[in-house]
Amino acid sequence: MNEFSSFDQPVMMKIDKIIDESNGTKSFMFRHKLDYDPGQFIMVWLPGIDEKPFAVSYLGDGFFGITVLERGKFTKLLHKMEPGERIGIRGPFGHGYSFPDSIKNGKGSVCVIGGGCGMASVTVLIEKLQENNLTILMGASTSTSLFFKNRYKDITLFTDDGSEGIKGYPTDVLEDLHNQHRYDIIYTCGPEIMMSKVYEFCKKHDIQFEASLERYMKCGIGICGQCVCDGQMVCKDGPVFDLQALSKMDDFGKYSLLKSGKRVSLNEYADWRSC
């Protein structure tokens, strides 16, 4: 089994180690090779329960990990699991972040913005950008929801309530930071409202931009149409899209599909996802 590093069907993998990241957030580590590009996702299966997509937040030689916020029934069950127990993994799937020539070989300025648990999707990306002039911004609703804050030397923290770091949103300081660093590209993963603000900023200042979208997924392999966003399949064409692609996606920042396929506002979608 160990010679394979991507999987069409779920493969049961032993949880090697569990890391407590912050209140309600844990990382689950697996001692297994994974052929993963930053921004891709894997489908995590709890047999007999459900299956959900997650970004890989730790990746190394012969190991990988995912970081999971306890939110609904599925993540509660996952949080109760112990090292040695097994869960199903299939993937990786989808299209991850790209690395334009402007930032290759350590050239160029890059900004990475993680919002809430979206931070988990940009960690492997951040590790690939260590040679660049890199700004990392992380926002969360409150102090206890921040995680990975000690994982990077230079990270600027924001909380909505001001309980830690700067009170407000990462987008508040983008103008100043860009004047200082002249970013070649900004990557982001987080609440779509935040990402669409960053998108508008990048469009205005002609900065390359890539965002990782979240939609309810079923097949994960680009055939069922559940995660559609204006003709794009988030599971297959995304989850990472660049500025040009997003400019053609009217639903970006506005609408998402419920499990039935009903298209609703992002607020209504977020309410459904959080229960």
Add this chain to the structure above:
Amino acid sequence: MSIPNLNTVLCGIKMSNPTVLPSGFLGTSKSLIKRVADNGVGAATIKSVSFKAREGHKNPTVIPFEGGMLNAVGYSNPGAEETAREFSNLKEVPIPVFASIIGTEPDDFVRVVDKLSANEFSAIELPLSCPHTPGFGLLAGQGTPESTGKIVSAVRKVSKLPIFVKLSPNIPEIGNLAKAAEDAGADAITAVNTLGPGMIINIEARKPILSYKVGGVSGQALRPVATRCVYDIYESVKIPIIGTGGVSTGRHAIEMIMAGATAIGVGTGIYERGIDVFRKICLEMEIWMSENNYNSIHEMIGIAHE
């Protein structure tokens, strides 16, 4: 030698080529149907719609295996009213679009047809053959000549659109069932729905992978069964057949046409060869037809029976 003509006419509906997107694949939105059209499909079927919204089964709902795919999505759909809204102004889509309609009782089908009456669908498909959703298809006994006849007659009374009836490959003497559909007023037969249900167990987890445990088999494993069903149906009815099941290359498509199909469904082939599978199949058909001196689809329909 001139380029062969892939045009086909299905119940009076003109198609630039015989490929059809079957229900359940990418048919959730008008934007995706347009994208499939951009990739060369001849006509497309929307995801099956019931009167009320349905969430379907839990994940995992789709799982590939060596011979194709197993799925039990469970007819998730936003209901007839939302579907009517999503697929309004279908003139924007450059290909014919078919509405796949599901229900438990004949009246349910009629209510959905009614809700969609203002939409510009080119045909109605009735999949009376799903193997994995309680209340629908095989699990509701809709695959008998009596039940199929009742549902088709009920829809016939309220719609002038061509009606396609989608049959299960599980039915013995499938030709008789196709004949019952034809007698009740069906205009075409879609053959076939997924086979089974089947099951795939993860032996380390000691559990079936699909949350519903069982699901319909599609893809390569289904193809010889589907071809035989099309062959049998062609001998029993006069109405055209949409041959569906495991077609992913031009050779497969021609095989299905020779068995008797006028049009060809391609679903699992999207997973195998990408969303441009339709364009690939058409190109492969053209090359083969050209090399073998066929000028049109029409010349090849049913010639395996001669």
